[in-house]
Amino acid sequence: MNLWELPAHRLAAMLQRREVSVLEVAEAFLQRTECLDERLGTFTFLDPDEVRSQAVEAQRRLDAGERPTLLGVPVAIKDNICVKDEPTTCASRILSGYRPPYDATVVEKLRAAGAVLFGKANCDEFAMGSSTESSAWQPTRNPWDLDRVPGGSSGGSAAAVAAGLVPLALGSDTGGSVRQPAAMCGVVGLKPTYGRVSRYGLVAFSSSLDQIGPLAREVQDAAMLFEAIAGYDRRDATSVDTEVPRVTLDPDDALRGRRIGLPSEFLGEGVDPAVAEVVRTAVSALGDAGAIVEETSVPSVQYGVETYYIIAPAEASSNLARYDGIRYGHRAEGNAGHVGLVEQTREEGFGPEVKRRILLGTYALSAGYYDAYYLKAQKVRTRMRHEFEERLRTYDYLMGPTSPIVAFGIGELQDDLLAMKMADILTIPANLAGLAAISVPCGFAHGLPVGLQFISRPFDEAGLLRVAHAYEQRTEWHRLRPPEPAAA
Ligand code: GLN
16 A cells, blocks of 8 residues: 555554654655646645655654654645745735744644644635635645535645645634535544634634644544644633543444434535435434434524624734735835835735625724624624534534535636535534534535534534544545546
């Protein structure tokens, strides 16, 4: 078997037992990337020599007897997470040329865990989108069908993991950007509880919703990466100082007697019947494994998209005010004075989706509209949180599809912005309510991967991973790989 085909936990074990060297592993993924990256458009930056020099350093640690969990394992980093001295552009022209002078906390933690940082993964501009088409640099293609999107906004991370260019990747999830591309590319994606993983060094989109999360081929790999990045950080004021329990996976026992609620809204209007069918089959598999699955309801879920598209743009309009051509990245030419410079820089630097969000957010926050939109949206958000809290007293977990549709064609929804945004309807609630959620592969509809989503109470990632793992281990979906793209 090729090294690039192995899940991260097996690679890590082989490295620790010294059955393979760190450099061999790095070379296997570099070679794979060299063959496929151009066709897939997964990376915005990759410096093979830098990867090699990290591999040499990891090997030195291994030789010195160190055994941190991710020693020698390559991890791709979404391009909105700061890696010291590497371009961090958020796939936006406005940050072209920006190299942060510091590492994000998650990157610091990955270095400590021995991971080999493997380039920057493409995404929608400032993580705003569901298809990775709004990247200023290139679209990313879905390895299962190169004419389709990989989902988004962490599409580069998901496609890279699915195609075996890396065993692990980090993404960020504000309204579904880890789970939805994971679902569309047939891999695992975890959105941790808000406050579980430090946002220090994650370029802010919507600060009350953003969370960094792992993408991997298998749940056990996602668990490893989650454990490496989770934990309190005093540099993020919303980071929560609570213990990160060790994740212990037990596929034989994790489902027995678990009460799982299936909100009817998650299989309602807008969900492709072929996707719903696949999810119903997963429900019976869970039942066979001893789980008690019951229909329930979380009525406010139906207002999730409207609520999100007030709150997220409002926060984004404020967070993006800092891109003025003076402090970071792109600066317009000419000397139109201060206001002219800022105007021209932002006009040139931001793409259409980002501009739309800034306009929307500024409008929603302006005097006279604040109560009607922003305040109202916050009230719906609170109500949704209460509804989820209530349901999660009855049920251990909630479940449903991750995305109502499978991967769509590149360009297909470009003129139907509403349809594109409705694609987030099942992922947004966990962000608005601050819960943890995971997507695992559960089958195929129209020949394309479908993701199954489990949602847990805040800070129960360990339980969520156990349940997802128990389901995964009863299926073969995680073993299926996309077809090898024909040689160019
Ligand atoms: N697709 C959603 C949006 O466009 C979510 C993006 C995200 O989670 N970063 O805002």
